[in-house]
Amino acid sequence: MPQFVDRVVIHVRAGSGGNGCASVRREKYKPLGGPDGGNGGRGGSVVLVVDPQVHTLLDFHFRPHVVAPSGKHGMGGNRDGAAAADLEVKVPDGTVVLDADGRVLADLVGAGTRFEAAAGGRGGLGNAALASRTRKAPGFALRGEKGQARELTLELKTVADVGLIGFPSAGKSSLVSAISAAKPKIADYPFTTLVPNLGVVSAGEDTFTVADVPGLIPGASRGRGLGLDFLRHIERCAVLVHVVDCATAEPGRDPVSDIEALEAELAAYTPTLRGDAGLGDLAERRRAVVLNKIDVPEARELADFVRDSIAERGWPVFAVSTVTREGLQPLVFALRDMVTAYREAQPKPVLRRPVIRPIPVDDTGFTVEPDPQQPGGFVVRGARPERWIDQTDFDNDEAVGYLADRLARLGVEDELLRLGAQPGCAVTIADVTFDWEPQTPAGGDVVMSARGTDTRLERTTRVGAAERKAARRRRRERGDRP
Known part of the structure; x- marks a missing residue:
């Protein structure tokens, strides 16, 4: 069975630069030919590149050490060493790169997005490049610089427009399979969904993506159950949908208390990508509520009873059944409108310009x-x-x-x-x-x-x-x- 990994710690080391060469040209009838040692080649860098064909960080789980090649040494005859090629490492869309202190270094979204995880070392100068007026024939060369070595944490945060949140067995996977072509695993026991499932939903001429993530239980924001795995994958979602099981037989469970428990966990969780793309905290995202399983008579009565009290929060409420497909079409078009409104409210992307930070004249550098x-x-x-x-x-x-x-x-x-x-x-x-x-x-x-x-x-x-x-x-x- 394929394994899904969405958080790994990797050790990256760029290639070192090649050493310079200390050489003196020796030719017949030219005993003082002068220095001719070449420079060393640059070491390769480690570059993370987003590849749409990669969907998990599983490869890093088994091979956490990533090492780029080093540059070649310089040679006599003014021959420079060859520079090493950069090592491009493919990562899934939505990967967040953090350093050892937990600071976000890069948020890789979009095919082809690149991030230099470790810079390669520069090659050392040969004695031909070190010659000067006072040192005409240097008997030494410079060593190549060592490549940068870092410990990085990679977290995969699902890129989706709508995130389905709810208790285990609330019917999130069934809802995704009913409104899209996705085929997640569906069963009648808790925590059937262990990994996020993405579905593409068509509403007229528009499309949007829906993420079904592992179920939430009280204490999830502190790591209980699969809470952190759940919360990590809804950080990018513009719309959060409460999927409530109206047919549950568990004591102490009802739609209102389930929503309040979920909202408490959302408020207690601190996103890594705070303020990313103008989304803000999870508590500030747009909401919708789905009262599920109304094909059961008792569930339909309960949904009609609590519908008005939930609507007082200002959230749209939909009563649906994934079995009979009742209420799915209004839900799909309402989500389409919410996603479209969010997209239109976003500022137009501005091309990034290179930022030049000159060194102050009084900065000694040490x-x-x-x-x-x-x-x-x-x-x-x-x-x-x-x-x-x-x-x-x-x-x-x-x-x-x-x-x-x-x-x-x-x-x-x-x-x-x-x-x-x-x-x-x-x-x-x-x-x-x-x-x-x-x-x-x-x-x-x-x-x-x-x-x-x-x-x-x-x-x-x-x-x-x-x-x-x-x-x-x-x-x-x-x-x-x-």
Whole structure:
């Protein structure tokens, strides 16, 4: 039996960018050909796309991890790495995307609607792109950025014009099957409907959709029974129809008390899409009441008795029978008129324009704060410093020196001095901690040195050509073989 899933938690991770290449062109008769390392390719993003052929979130239930491909690394000969293709993930119409804190990130309605769930990382620059007047042949390249990783919650909220609400076994599924071509499961036991059923209803030249959702019981707004599953799927409905069982034999049940119980649950429920499309809370939606099962004589008498008291609320009341089809045609055309009035009252959709938010001129792009876990230390936060940390190869002294130059030009060192940082104090950026040495002339002209080294750093362990030549001479004097 097919399984219906309307709420899942997924883990999305975009692809990382490819690393840049550190290469020097070597040709015959051209020993100093210059740097020719290419850039890394961009990582693929994870994009959610609405597909009308998808009706459930079942695939994510079994495969909650979604990973996009990474970009290729750069190569010598000024060859850039290939960019990875975006991973498009199909979701059903009406999917709402929430972050780990429950904030709504996107409401995906309409075929083809797209949302970038995780952005791919940018590729690292090769040494050809890093060459400058003072650093003519860089012996390093930048690493690619890591792809964005997020935990998202997907909720499916049925897209329908009319939502049928009522107690279990009130006849909602029978009503949908009688006024549309839908064939939901119908039985005489509670909670027969476990998943929403959609039906398309024709009224003259107009059509509208009707949703039959799981039955409601007192306490549904607090998660009792199938309440949350029920309430989630009527958030988009413009018209709510109370389907009341006038032939129920349960003690303490009558049409008026059933409607009051349903209204109390609607008022207690807080929609995720508050204010979506101008609908407002559930308590503000248009209402209609259907007194069902009047083919039973006692039910017809009860419907005639309570009809006027329910109509005093200002709601249209219809007495119907899905068995004999009595009263169905007036109900269908009345719902058509209510849906049409709602559609006409909606403002015309306005094309979204791109919003440009320039960065203020006094925004440094980073903050420096005292480290709460390490006395005398500081923590640097900011998109650019943290991205530069990920791009740096800390096994290469020249790359570390380039990082120091970038941080100095950004103003991190001046801010540390202003806050009273002492030499040797711990400075943490992202997940890397440094021993800060202000005497390092970061940001100044780079002194020419061997590739992969920086004379401003004392911790250089790279073996130079002169040292290797001296080592070979000593081995020959001892008679050793290389």
